[in-house]
Every structure is written in structure tokens, then in C-alpha cells.
Amino acid sequence: MQVRSQVNQYANSFVTDDGGNLAVPGLSYGPYSVTVEGKGFAAASKTIEIRSALPVDSSIKLEVAAVDATIEVNDKQTLIDPNRPSSIMQIGSKEIDKRVASLPGRSIQDLVNTQPGWLYEGNAVLHPRGSEYQTQFVVDGVPLTDNRSPSFGPEIEADDIDSVSIYTAGFPAEYGRKMGGVVELNTKHYDDSALHGQVIAAGGSYDTAQGYTRVQNTWNKNTLGASASGSMTSHYLNPVVPQNYTNAGTTGDFAVKYDRDFTAKDRLTMSVRHELARYEIPNELVQQNGGPIQPGDVYPGGQLQTGDNFETMGTVNYQHIFSPDVLGTLSGFVRNNQNDLYSNQNSYPIIFDLNNYFNEGYFKGTLSWHYKNQEWKAGVESDNTFLHEKWNYVITDPNQYDDGTPLVFGFAQHRPDLEQSAFVEDLIRLGKWTVSAGLRWDHYQLVVNQNNFSPRVSVGRYFPSLKLVGHFSYDRIFQTPSFENILAASSPLINAIDPAVLRLPVKPSTGTYYEGGFTEAFSDKLKLDVNFFRRDERNFADDDEIESTTVSYPIAFDKAILYGAETKISLVNTGKLSGYVSYSYIVGNAWFPVTGGLFVGDDVTNALTQLTGHFPDSQDQRNTLRSRFQYQALPRLWLSSGVSYGSGLPFDFDGDPSQVLAEYGQTVLNRLNFSRGRILPTLAISASMGIDLYKTDRIQTRFQVDGDNLNNRLNVIDFGGLFSGNAIGPGRSFIARLNTSF
Structure with missing residues (x-):
């Protein structure tokens, strides 16, 4: 079949x-x-x-x-779905299997980043339509709302995934809390009683080596599957200078999943997953080599900062079919997530150590029922996260800090983050019209205590003669702030680190999303997606860093307006050639004053006096173009090529070009446009070749070679100056993969 x-x-x-x-x-x-x-x-x-x-x-x-x-x-x-009331981007199993190979820790992020409307900041932090830290991943129905970038949380490997569905508008009322974008991940599952498995080995540039294996067996009413993966590389995070100093990393993942069909109406699914990552923090020139920057400064060099994160999660899902029209589910998970940072004695100008972790317990119950031309769904959920923050520092050069800043300081605090919600939604089919309407209630209690109602409506209309589906969506959103280091940003204990400190409680973001667009099919071979969007947000979420460290915490601005357009042309059903080209245009501005977060030293004066005006959102990249096409040259041989272009992000730097030249070198300076305050455009050309070495009904072995940034351009992703947020993209690189499935 x-x-x-x-x-x-x-x-x-x-x-x-x-x-x-x-x-x-x-x-x-x-x-x-x-x-x-x-x-x-x-x-x-x-x-x-x-x-x-x-x-x-x-x-x-x-x-x-x-x-x-x-x-x-x-x-x-x-080719098109005539009953879809909103836009959803899909990534299927074929595209996942034949994707361009990724450096360890970012295979899922790289897949999502191929879609229009999504952008990378440094270290594979995804930003949907200009939103900061507002992406949630939903893995087999389980929502993960914390930061899933390589420096914060271990990822689930793309090899574990069968399909991906991506929302940036028209959100079901079922989803809340992190509403910049929702990424649904469905893990692999074989549906017959035979023994199935997969073994992948890969290696290439930057001393990269990767391995993955998966096996599943079904007997009677039971299905048991297990997977494991591991990797190593010398390019784990985005380096801050082209030299890629101190950037080694290793990852590991192990998962077990068990399904049992007790009856034709009752199914139980349980899983356990353990993931880990250990990595070095990339050095800048002075941290690596030492030497003066300003007269009187003495940078010793030889800094080594290392980080790690561990996560263990257990999930359970029970499903019961009450009747052919009514289905009930109960699901939940518990997990522990730990994030650490360590500094050696040569770290400059600060020796910083961090040990943060959280324990989370989540429960969700839903009821779905079909009634005539309607599909109803209602549910409740509760998410209780117990945050623990602990860090300390020793300043090695007091000249780099304000007078009065203590040379030694430690912080430790814990507090629960309690969130509950309820929702109801209905999908109605009225001939050529489809309407999705829902209402969600959220309660958030951490630094502040707030609740909110969020109505959502999406409408679609099918035009058979044009093979076109038009759609419009309206989403009210309630977004909880990022909880990474939020306790430190809101604690009076921080008053001791500087004579001038301003703390403002970080409140949830609220706002309205609008989207209109259409999907049209041409000759059953070409599909065109076009979307126009606008986002109006209050208490716009952003982040800042503890000075001279990689530790970030949430802040907020009064409001933001983000708008733009996206289009994607997909070529299918043409025989040997398939692929896509996508284009995104976005304008994003945030308005003063600041309304939440921690501000220290000179930032206090700026926060209190800068009360009007606006500035470009950090993801205000006006033009983004991506494409990839595949050609089946022979029955067992295919070739593909792709292009990724970005017109450049804005940057804010207090110094001048001569300072950049001294601290980062000519190659970085060449990629900055100081008159416009923007990074020069990025461009990366990729190519792949794959061949089926062995293929039967039961066993298939494929060999694939991928080349990325073949033009070898120095792509500066972010720029912020000394000790603050630079990110350099990988240079020309190659990875070979051997994939056997049975």
C-alpha cells in the first residue's frame, strides 16, 4: 500500500x-x-x-x-488542500532524508530555517517573522517552549523525524505561550510487524563525525523502538572571529518508545529520551591571544570557557475512542534540563561559572468530536516548571567595569513557573468555505501574575476553476517571556553588582497577528504560496547579556510592529526535476521605552531617558532568498543544488571601523556597512549528490555527499562588538553520509 x-x-x-x-x-x-x-x-x-x-x-x-x-x-x-483555512509549511520524509547535512546540534533548526519567514541569529537561534525566543517545538504532541538552540538545549535529531508542520499564523487555539512560530515534529514509526531499522554514519569538514541508529519491532499488540546518536565537531557554535577558536563540541542522544494497543479503541504510548551536549565557547582574538586593546589594558589570552546541557524526559499518552465520532486523550511528561558554564583562570575580563537547571511537569487532556460538518476539539493543560539559577563571577580586570562593582559575586535563587490554560476550537466546512474558530485562556504566574483570553479565526475559500485556495487569519496572542535567567533579572540581590541598577518586571507579550494569502496549483506540477502578514505586539520580547559573558536574560520594549510578505514556488510531479524557491520580505521596528528587564551601569541612564523613538528589530532583514532543486539523473543517482541569500541584519556598535580592524581584522570589517548600520549580504551555495548503492524491497543503502558555502564567502550573521554577540557562519565545508535502512 x-x-x-x-x-x-x-x-x-x-x-x-x-x-x-x-x-x-x-x-x-x-x-x-x-x-x-x-x-x-x-x-x-x-x-x-x-x-x-x-x-x-x-x-x-x-x-x-x-x-x-x-x-x-x-x-x-x-497538490493543494481545498479545505485548509490558513497557511502551513510542510516538510516531508523525502526532503528530510535528502536534506543538506548539518553540523552537530542543529539539524532540525536547519530544516526549519529553509522555510520562508524564518531567520537565524547566532548559534542557530530561530526567529519566526522577527520574533525573539518565541518558538515552540511540539514533539508527538508534547510542547517544548524553552530555547532549543545548541547552546541552551540538546536537539532531537532530524533523522528521528518523519514529518514537520510549521505554523506562523492561523494557530490552532490548542497552542499558546510561545507564539512566534510553532514547529510540529512527528517522530518515525513503522506500521507493520516486520523488524525495521536504520544506520547512518557521516563525517567531513571541521573534524565532524556523526552516527545514528534506530531499530523497531512489532509483535501482537506491542511496538518497541529505540534510537541512539552521537557526534563531534570543531565547529559547534558560530565563532565570533573567522579563526574559529575553541569551538569543539560533542552530542549524544538515546531514546526508547513503547506502544501498546490494549483494544481497538485504547492505545498507550510511553517514551524516555536522554540528550546531552558538551561544547567550548568560541574565543575572540584578545581572549585567545592576549595583548592590549586600549593603553593600559593587558589581556592575558588563553581563555577557555566550556558549557554543557543535559536533558532527560519521560512522556506518556493514552488515547481512547468513545465512538466513531468522539476521541479522548490524556498526555503528560516530566523532564529535567540542566545548563552549565565553566571558565578557566585565564578567562578575561571575568571568570564566570553558571549552574542552572529546571524540573518540569506537564499534563494535558483533550476531547475531539465530529458533528455533521464540524470538527470540535477542547482541552485543558497545566505546566509547572521549577527554576533553579546559580552563578558566580570573579572580575580579573576592574578597569573594564564601573567603580563600585564587586570583584566577587554569587547568585542563587529558585522559584516555580506555574502556567495553566484551556481551549476550545471548531473547524467548519461550508461547501467551498472552511472556517477555523477558537478561544484560548492562559494563566501565567512567575515574576508577575496575569491571565488572558485569546480569540483566533481563520477563513479559507476554494476556487476550483483557478485551483486556488485563498485564506485570511486573525490571531490574538499571549506570549510568556523566556525564563532563562529571569530570576536573576528580577531579583533585588542583583542590586549589589553595580551602584546603578534598574529592574523592571518582564511581563508577557500581547498582540495581534494578521495574515492573508493564497495557494494555487498550475498544471498539477507547480504550486505557488503567497502570504502577507502584520504583527502588532506590546511588551515586545528581546534579550540582553550579562556583561562580558554569554549568559542572556529577557527584556522587553513598549511595542513592535512587524510586517512583510512571503512566497514559495514548489515544483512537483515533473518527472526528474523537483524543488522550490522562496522569498521573504520583512520590516520590523521596536519602540522605546523599555518595559521590562535588568539594566546596569550606563544602561540605566539610557533606559530612563530614552522614552520615545524606535529602532530596527534585530531580525529586520529585508530580503531573504532560498532555493533548492533536485535532478534525478539516473534511476539511482540524483543531483541537487541550492542558494541561500540574506540582505543583512542591522547592527549597533559604539566604536568605529578602526576599532573593528584592530579587534577583528580586515575580513570582518569588509562585511560591515557602517553608513547604513547593516551587515553586508550573506550568500551560500550548496550542492549534493546521492546514489542508491543497494536497493531491494527490504533494504536500501544510500551514499550522499553535501557541500555547503561552496563560494566560501565570509558570512557575518551578527555583529555586536567585543564580548557581545558576534556570529560568523561556516566556511566551505563537506559532509559525506552513508545511510542504510531496512
Whole structure:
């Protein structure tokens, strides 16, 4: 049996049991073309639509084949979804398997970053449509709302993922708290009783080596799967200078998942995952080599700062089908996340050590039911996170700090972050119209105690003669602030570190998102997505850093307005050639005054006196272009090439070009436009080649070679000056992968 959906970029083959039955879980909403073949029977095809969490039962009858019969099957009915009321970007299993290989710690982030509207800041921090730290990942229905970039939390490897669905508007009321963008990840699951597995080995530039293995077996009503991965590299984070000093990193991941179908109506799923990352913090020139910058300064060189993060998480999900029209689920997880930073004695101008961790317990209950032309869903959730922050420093050069700053200081505090929510939503189909309407209530209690109602509406209209779906969405949002170091940013204990300190409570962001656009199919081979959006936010979330360290904490500005347009052209069903090209345009501005966060020294005066005016959002990159096309040169050989272009982010630097030349060198200075206050455009050309070395019905072995930034441009992603936020992209690099699945 083959199940395909062009709109969801999904294609998979399955084998039924002896009774001809098959269950395929974890499919995204949309239309699917199902083709069934059996020896001695004529093939049969059918289109099935999935519109809710309720299972869809469908039967396909095979007829005895004629002596001479021909059948032609295509996916033209699934190129667009006529009942989708909002825009959703999809990444399917084929694109995941044949993606350009990533450096360790960022394979999922690199996949998401290929989509229009998403941008990287340093160290693979994703920013959807200009939002800062407001991305949540939903893994098999479990929401993770903390920062999942390589320097904060270990990632789930893309090799573990079967499909990705990405929202930047038209959010279901089910999702809240982090609303810049929602990334749904569905992990791999084989649906027949055979033993399945996968083994991947990779290696290449920057001393990179990676390994991944997965195995799954099904017997009776039980399914047990396990996966493990590990990697090492000398380019883990984005370095702050082209020399890539002190940037080694290693990662590890181990996961076990168990499913049991107690009855045809009851399923239990349990999983445990443990992830870790250990890495070095990249040095700047003076931290690595020492030497004076200003008269009287003496930088000793030889700094070594190391970081690590560990995460252990256990999840459980129980599903019961009350009737063909009613489904109930109970799910929850517990996890521990730890983040550490250590500095050697040569660290300059500050020796900083940090030991932060949190314990989290999450519960969610939902009820889905179908009634005539409506799909209802309602639920409640509770998320209790117990934050623990502990850090200390020793200043090695008092001349770099304000008079009165203590040379030695320590901070330790803990507090619970308590959040609850409830929601109800309905998907209504009215002929060629589709309406999604929902209402969400959130309660947040940490530094402040607030609650909020968020209505959301999306409307879609299908025009069959044009093969076009138009849509419009309205989302009210309530976004909780990032909790990384939020206790330090709001504690009166911080008053001791400087004679001038200003602390303002960081409140949740509120606002309104608007989006309008359309999806159109041309000749069943080309799909065009166009979206226009605007975001109005109050208490706009941003972040700042503890001086001369890599430790960030949340701040907020009075408001922000972000608007722009996105388009993506996807080429499918053309035989040998497939691919896409996407373009994004965004303008983002934030307005003074500051309304939340910690401000020390001279920043206090600026915060109290800068009460009007606006400035470009840190992700105000006006033009972004990405493309990738694949050509099937031979039945077992394919070639692909892609381009990534960005017109450059804004930067704010107190010094002048001569200071940049002295501290960072000519190559970095050449990439900065001081008259415009912007980094010069980035450009990276990639290419891949893949060959199926061995292929049968049960076993497939593929060898793939990827080259990235083949033009070898020095791409400066961020620039902020000494000890503050520089990020240099990788140079020309190559990675080879050997992938065997069975």
C-alpha cells in the first residue's frame, strides 16, 4: 500500500497484516492518495481526507485482475488542500532524508530555517517573522517552549523525524505561550510487524563525525523502538572571529518508545529520551591571544570557557475512542534540563561559572468530536516548571567595569513557573468555505501574575476553476517571556553588582497577528504560496547579556510592529526535476521605552531617558532568498543544488571601523556597512549528490555527499562588538553520509 500527499510532502509504502488491515498514525491534516496493490489483483486507488484527531476508517476493495490491465495513478488531487483555512509549511520524509547535512546540534533548526519567514541569529537561534525566543517545538504532541538552540538545549535529531508542520499564523487555539512560530515534529514509526531499522554514519569538514541508529519491532499488540546518536565537531557554535577558536563540541542522544494497543479503541504510548551536549565557547582574538586593546589594558589570552546541557524526559499518552465520532486523550511528561558554564583562570575580563537547571511537569487532556460538518476539539493543560539559577563571577580586570562593582559575586535563587490554560476550537466546512474558530485562556504566574483570553479565526475559500485556495487569519496572542535567567533579572540581590541598577518586571507579550494569502496549483506540477502578514505586539520580547559573558536574560520594549510578505514556488510531479524557491520580505521596528528587564551601569541612564523613538528589530532583514532543486539523473543517482541569500541584519556598535580592524581584522570589517548600520549580504551555495548503492524491497543503502558555502564567502550573521554577540557562519565545508535502512 502506498500513501501519498503532495500538499504535506508525504510519501510512504506499507504492508498490511494477513487480514489486509493497516493503521497509519501521525499523519498531518489534509488529503491523501491511497493506492493498494496485491498479487493477482488489479490496483485500486482512493483519496482520503484527515481533518481531526479522530481516526478515519476506510476500506478499499481489490478486484481480480484482468488478463491485460493498465492503471495510472497520480497525486494531482493532493497538490493543494481545498479545505485548509490558513497557511502551513510542510516538510516531508523525502526532503528530510535528502536534506543538506548539518553540523552537530542543529539539524532540525536547519530544516526549519529553509522555510520562508524564518531567520537565524547566532548559534542557530530561530526567529519566526522577527520574533525573539518565541518558538515552540511540539514533539508527538508534547510542547517544548524553552530555547532549543545548541547552546541552551540538546536537539532531537532530524533523522528521528518523519514529518514537520510549521505554523506562523492561523494557530490552532490548542497552542499558546510561545507564539512566534510553532514547529510540529512527528517522530518515525513503522506500521507493520516486520523488524525495521536504520544506520547512518557521516563525517567531513571541521573534524565532524556523526552516527545514528534506530531499530523497531512489532509483535501482537506491542511496538518497541529505540534510537541512539552521537557526534563531534570543531565547529559547534558560530565563532565570533573567522579563526574559529575553541569551538569543539560533542552530542549524544538515546531514546526508547513503547506502544501498546490494549483494544481497538485504547492505545498507550510511553517514551524516555536522554540528550546531552558538551561544547567550548568560541574565543575572540584578545581572549585567545592576549595583548592590549586600549593603553593600559593587558589581556592575558588563553581563555577557555566550556558549557554543557543535559536533558532527560519521560512522556506518556493514552488515547481512547468513545465512538466513531468522539476521541479522548490524556498526555503528560516530566523532564529535567540542566545548563552549565565553566571558565578557566585565564578567562578575561571575568571568570564566570553558571549552574542552572529546571524540573518540569506537564499534563494535558483533550476531547475531539465530529458533528455533521464540524470538527470540535477542547482541552485543558497545566505546566509547572521549577527554576533553579546559580552563578558566580570573579572580575580579573576592574578597569573594564564601573567603580563600585564587586570583584566577587554569587547568585542563587529558585522559584516555580506555574502556567495553566484551556481551549476550545471548531473547524467548519461550508461547501467551498472552511472556517477555523477558537478561544484560548492562559494563566501565567512567575515574576508577575496575569491571565488572558485569546480569540483566533481563520477563513479559507476554494476556487476550483483557478485551483486556488485563498485564506485570511486573525490571531490574538499571549506570549510568556523566556525564563532563562529571569530570576536573576528580577531579583533585588542583583542590586549589589553595580551602584546603578534598574529592574523592571518582564511581563508577557500581547498582540495581534494578521495574515492573508493564497495557494494555487498550475498544471498539477507547480504550486505557488503567497502570504502577507502584520504583527502588532506590546511588551515586545528581546534579550540582553550579562556583561562580558554569554549568559542572556529577557527584556522587553513598549511595542513592535512587524510586517512583510512571503512566497514559495514548489515544483512537483515533473518527472526528474523537483524543488522550490522562496522569498521573504520583512520590516520590523521596536519602540522605546523599555518595559521590562535588568539594566546596569550606563544602561540605566539610557533606559530612563530614552522614552520615545524606535529602532530596527534585530531580525529586520529585508530580503531573504532560498532555493533548492533536485535532478534525478539516473534511476539511482540524483543531483541537487541550492542558494541561500540574506540582505543583512542591522547592527549597533559604539566604536568605529578602526576599532573593528584592530579587534577583528580586515575580513570582518569588509562585511560591515557602517553608513547604513547593516551587515553586508550573506550568500551560500550548496550542492549534493546521492546514489542508491543497494536497493531491494527490504533494504536500501544510500551514499550522499553535501557541500555547503561552496563560494566560501565570509558570512557575518551578527555583529555586536567585543564580548557581545558576534556570529560568523561556516566556511566551505563537506559532509559525506552513508545511510542504510531496512
